[in-house]
Structures are given as C-alpha cells and as structure tokens.
Amino acid sequence: MSPKHDPKFISRRTFLSATAAALGGLALSGCGQSDGGGQAGGTAGGQASAPPSGATNTAATQEAAGAAGQANASLKGVNIKWSTWGNAGEIQRFQEYTADFNQRTGANAQLIPQPQDYEAKLLTQLSGGSAPDLFYSGDATMSKLISTNQIMELTEMLSGPNSKSKPEDVTEGLWGPAKTEDGKIWGMPVDCNPLVFWYNKQLLQAAGVTTMPADLQKQGQWNWSALQDMTQKVVATGKRGVIFEAWFGPTWGWVTTNGGKVFEGNTFVAVDDPKAKEAFQYVLDNLKAKTFTYSGTLPKGQGLDAMFLSQQTAFVVAGRWLLPQFKKAANLQYDIAPWPTNTSNKIEPATIATAYMVQNVKAANKDAAFAMLTDFVSPEGQKFRLQGGGNAVPSVSGADEVVSEGNLPPNWQAFIDAREIGYAVWPGMANFPGLSTEIEKYLSEIYINGGEAQAVLQKIADLVKQKQGAA
Helix, strand or coil, rough: CCCCCCCCCCCCHHHHHHHHHHHHHHCCCCCCCCCCCCECCCCCCCCCCCCCCCCCCHCCCCCCCCHHCCCHHHHHHCEEEEEEEHHHHHHHHHHHHHHHHHHHHCCCCEECCEEEEEEEHHHHCCCCCCCCCCCCCCCHHHHHHHHHCEECCHHHHHHHCCCCCCHEEEEECHHHHHEEECECCEEEEEEEEEEEEEHHHHHHCCCCCCCCCCHHHHHHCHHHHEEEHHHHHHHHCCCCEEECCCCCHHHHHHCCCCCCCCCCCEEEEEHHHHHHHHHHHHHHHHHHHEEEEEEHHHHCCHHHHHHHHHHEEEEEEECCHHHHHHHCCCCEEEEEEEECCCCCCCCCEEEEHHHHEEEECCCCCHHHHHHHHHHHCCCHHHHHHCCCCCCCCECCCCHHHHHHHHHHCCCHHHHHHHHHCCCCCHHHHHCCCHHHHHHHHHHHHHHHHHHHHHHHHHHHHHHHHHHHHHH
C-alpha cells in the first residue's frame, strides 16, 4: 500500500470519513451503527495490500499462482464479482490476481475497483441489492455488516474441506471485529501490517549512535530509555527524532509496550491503568522536548515518509507499506525494529493494521464466492499479491517467505515477530460509530497543544462512554 501522502492514496482520515458518511445513510434506513478504529486493509488507512504502481507479475508470482490451486470444474463459467479500494498499483495487482484465478479455475470473476469513496458506495450497493459477491471491509464497518445480516458467517466453511485458509492459520490478534464474542468468524484478514519503528541508519550514526535499534532489541536493550537517548542525540544535530501519527496504530502501542491495557471487552480500562498513564506521559514529555514530532505539526505537504526519505528524521512509526518507497531510494540506509518496550521483555504486543475479505449474504453462487474468498486469502493467494516488494505481511501461516525477499529491510523478521503477538483494533473501539475518529481528533489537539496524561485518558474514557451509550 502506498503512504497517505501519495495523491492516489486513500488516507485513513478520508477512509473513516467516507465510512462515517455511509453509515449515516444506513442509519436512516433503520440499521444500527458501526465505526471503529485502526487501519483498514493490509493496510493502513483503507489501504489495500499489493505492490506499488508499476509492479509486474514476475516468474515467482506465476509459480506461486500455479500452486494456488488446480482448476475447479464447478467454477467453470461462474460469474463472481468482487470489489476493493486501492491505488493504481494495487488495483493492477488485484487485476492480475483475478485473471490468474479465472485461468486456474475457469471462473469468470470480475474485479470492480472503487478507489474513491469506497465504503460509501459499497453500503449504498448493499442497501440497493447490487453489491458484489465479495468485498473488502475495513474494521470500522465489520460490526455493522454483521449486525445487519449483510455478510455471511464463514466459520464452518473456513474449517471445511474446501477451505484453503483455515482459521487456525491466522494469528489470533488479527481477528479484531471479524470474530464475534461467540467465536463466529465473519471475515478473513486479507493480510496485515504490524507497526514497527523504521530507522535511518545514517542519521543515527551521524548523531553518534553506535548500536542500531535492531541489535539492541536482540540484546534485550531496545527500550524507552534507549529510544530517548537516541532521539536526544539526533535532535542535537538539528534533525527530528520520532515522527508518528494520531490514529489507533501509532498511539496505543505505547500503552501495550509498557505492559498496560486499553480495552477489556467494550470497557476502556486504560483510564484506570497506571501503565497507560505512564505511557501517555512519556509521549507528552517527548513531544514537549521535541524529541517526538506529531505528523500534524509538519509543514504543509510534508509527511513522515517524505521526512524519512529526505533524511530529516531518524524514526517513523509505520507498517510495511513504506517499503515500496524506501527501496527505491538508492542512498537511503534503513532498517526496522519492533516497538521499544518499557518492560523487561524484548518485545511486547503492539498495533497491527488490517482489513477483511467478506462474502455478501446475497452472493448469487455462495460456493463459488467462497472458493474465491478462500483462494484470495490463502498462503498462495497472499504470495501472489505480496511478492515483488509487496506492502503488507501475510495474515496466514505459510507465506512468510515474501517478507524476506531481497532481505529488505534487513531485520524483516521484526514484521513476523510483531504480527505473532500484536493486535488489530479492539471491537470495543471498532464497533461504535465515530469513536475512533473522535479519539483521533482529540489526540491531534493534545499532541499539538500538550496536556496531562490522566486528564487525556479521562477525556477519552468520556468519549468512549458517550459513543457507546449512543449506539
């Protein structure tokens, strides 16, 4: 997926705005509400999961595709429509996958891309009975689709003999709102994007840092103190330390890497958690000291990716979606490390962006639609989509080799490690319309103007109660 400052990119804010608007439409039709937090889609901010524009179908992807499954006579000539968002490069790869699926199965699948206003258009189609058989859903929409019976429950089919993507092959933390409390599964994570710390080796070395974060992490010394020491040295050279954004991913990882909790069920427990308070105070103190920079304060037109590419910041917090850009920068020396911890552990759970492939309950041919769904999210399907410098990490076991391609970044294993213990957005946030957006808006103000940790958490607790009470 491309970064939010790519003009073709559907930013997270845009994505959530579209979602909110669309959900408002559904509310008028007598339905409940759904809105949540977290990055959508393999995917940050409504990003899909495929290599950047210009990616080509390599021999390797052809090989992966060939292994994806043999022709299925029952699919021959069957029409299947599916839809997703994405930039030009992402859509190109999805088109390639669709063509390959048709070739292998004899089906007549058709991709209907929706690069703009995706969820608004999708929800309108659902209301009118013209939605595609399969489609991407952001985390913010899952509970709405479930509660209004718009999508099929997939539990039995995913565990059945025709499934290429078994539930047990998915790391538990990726389910988020796609698995309800009763254990029923309603969507499969298409892939995922564990957030990590990207760092610029040149800036750190120029600041006098001799041991890189990845090495410190392996030694069990990659912690908040080490990060603060590095950022202070970098800032002293006139560069920036850490740049991060205000959405679910880059914010709440501070709490959980401090051993704290945010939600238990629908209850926002961070307000009573000393570890959460300590985490927010750490962030606020660093913002005040200018060792951290909130992306909303950057000069107009500048994003964290641009600042990293132009050698202006030592760290950015993001997923693998930055790799397609960074790998093109010939003189950029970079690597990644998991979030620094403030416990004695080498790694702690942190946030993961993901989206889900779901099946329309009104799909014309339910078996055929499921055949494509399970193929799409299978290890082979994810290899096909993510090979060649892909912008996400597989969400099922058996496809991790794509992450190590080219040894970029060198510490690529950090993506896998982070996926294994990380978490998608909590249902307590995702299931309530507007909650994530309101929290992000509030945090943006705090990150600009400053605040006191306990008061910040209390305000967020009040927002949670307000939104949950209104649902």
